[in-house]
Amino acid sequence: MRSAILLTILALVTMSLAEDAEKKEEKGKENEDKYTDRFDSLNVDEIVANRRLLVPYIKCALDRGRCTPEGKEMKAHIQDAMQTACKKCTDKQKAGARQVVNHIKDNEKIYWDELTNKYDPKGEYKPVYEAFLAGKDPQ
Template sequence: MKTITTLLVLTLAIVATLAAARHGKYTDKYDNVDLNEILANKRLLVPYIKCILDQGKCTADGKELKSHIIEALEDYCSRCTDTQRDGTRRVIAHLINNEPEYWRELSDKYDKDHKYVRKYETELGSVQG
């Protein structure tokens, strides 16, 4: 299993950014999505989380995000655009600091050994997303 950290990072950041891969990078089709709006509104945020947890329906962008999570976790988002990488960090920081139960569920699902989670919790635990 991979980490929830990058998973969530890719989840919301990529939800707002990831899509089909082109020229070595993920598509920037969703790079203009307003992550602040999603993070500030649980009605928008929770469906993405439920999608990634396999507990709810997925939108087209949610499916796209989910399809790249494993790879992004393994290679530390090396195919992400700068916007996606920054967005991923904001999403993870938000989840760690504001949605600890969802963060725990995602961590348990994608990083049972906490190989990645610890790094992000240490790095982003005091950052507001």
């Protein structure tokens, strides 16, 4: 009788551990589909409020200036984010991307034109990123 109870408890513990492992694996796969959140603490408000901070990031993206680690990370994902409406972005990254890019569109028109010419020269993805910048995420 005792061994049957022990076997039942052992089976329940094993099933529970297997479920936990599956959940961790699923969560890991979700995170694989996202860009790194390593720089999510970057103060976007400060950057858009200070042109001296903003312009170096833009020049990095345009291959016309040095890149900080944050700038290199951003630059590596610009084209993919434009083409997919920031599908791999965390919610914080989506909000920050909208804020920065809309600021560039509204206040740095020459740089905006240069960025779109570099990353979407044929204008193929304009409907995708324009909808995203307007706050509409694809379903």
